[in-house]
Amino acid sequence: MNNRVRIVIVGDSGVGKTCLTHLIAHNESLIRPGWTVGCNIQVKIHEFKEATVRQCPYFIELFDIGGSLSHKNTRSAFYTGIHGVILVHDLTNGKSQEQLLDWLYEIVNKEGKDTYKSRSSSSMPPSPTASTLPSFVGGISEAHMRFDLEEFLGSTQIPILVMGTKLDLIDEKRHPKTAVKKAGGIADKCGAEEIWLNCRDTRSLAAGTTDAVKLSRFFDCVIEKRESSAAGAHHMAAAAANATIERRRPPNSSSSNNSQPTSSPEYANYTRLGRAAGGAAGGAAAATDSGVPLLETSDLK
Numbered sequence: 001m002n003n004r005v006r007i008v009i010v011g012d013s014g015v016g017k018t019c020l021t022h023l024i025a026h027n028e029s030l031i032r033p034g035w036t037v038g039c040n041i042q043v044k045i046h047e048f049k050e051a052t053v054r055q056c057p058y059f060i061e062l063f064d065i066g067g068s069l070s071h072k073n074t075r076s077a078f079y080t081g082i083h084g085v086i087l088v089h090d091l092t093n094g095k096s097q098e099q100l101l102d103w104l105y106e107i108v109n110k111e112g113k114d115t116y117k118s119r120s121s122s123s124m125p126p127s128p129t130a131s132t133l134p135s136f137v138g139g140i141s142e143a144h145m146r147f148d149l150e151e152f153l154g155s156t157q158i159p160i161l162v163m164g165t166k167l168d169l170i171d172e173k174r175h176p177k178t179a180v181k182k183a184g185g186i187a188d189k190c191g192a193e194e195i196w197l198n199c200r201d202t203r204s205l206a207a208g209t210t211d212a213v214k215l216s217r218f219f220d221c222v223i224e225k226r227e228s229s230a231a232g233a234h235h236m237a238a239a240a241a242n243a244t245i246e247r248r249r250p251p252n253s254s255s256s257n258n259s260q261p262t263s264s265p266e267y268a269n270y271t272r273l274g275r276a277a278g279g280a281a282g283g284a285a286a287a288t289d290s291g292v293p294l295l296e297t298s299d300l301k
Helices: 017-026 069-078 094-098 100-109 149-156 177-183 186-190 210-248 265-290
Strands: 004-010 039-048 056-065 084-090 160-165 193-196
Touching: 004 017, 004 100, 004 210, 017 039, 017 056, 017 160, 039 210, 056 069, 056 210, 084 094, 084 100, 084 210, 094 100, 100 186, 160 186, 160 210, 193 210
Parallel strands: 004 056, 004 084, 084 160, 160 193
Antiparallel strands: 039 056
């Protein structure tokens, strides 16, 4: 099996996706991050189910997707064949947290140019299904949820992780952590875990910390989903191959279906009677040609 999974990291421009990706992949901070154009790919080696009998190394491909609106039309190329999603927002910017719903909408539609960009319900395109979920606390009403988040999660089965960056910039007096947590809500709607961290602090994802355990658990979940999907596809292919073989196999003859066990006494008597009847039938045919009447059954005794 190919030990490789792909995870996309999405979020608004400037929330710190590149620093976060570098921290996850190399466990070190990025001093001078640049603007991502298109996609920046980093690779991390993760031990799947560490310290168990199923432990094996996996390559985690982290696709850091550029959040610039100028490249929105080309982002759909990176949404094919993904196994997991990391939603990133800036803890000091509430709007970046609200925009995560737009990113989910963009991923599920696999297109960048036709997703809704404004928050007015009149300007948003119709959704595949009407949502009946409760409104978000952070200003997203039911009218703004133009696609069914539960249906999206149920149909895709893609694991999601929500990560908030710039934890060191939160002013506890003006923006306490409890208020930031209450202003979110998308992690709860997705049933996803949430991590807050400072991407410039290498201790944020140090081994053994709570956030590192959450991240490792997310990677394991992504790999398990990928393996189960691959196993399901393998079983379906095997079943289809067996069905093809059965269709091509010639049907059994009627004589073989009605055959008797060769070791039974009934089969021996049946064989003897058959041979006698065959000989009688041959003699009868010859007698018919010569004008002699056919033999009666009693003549065979």
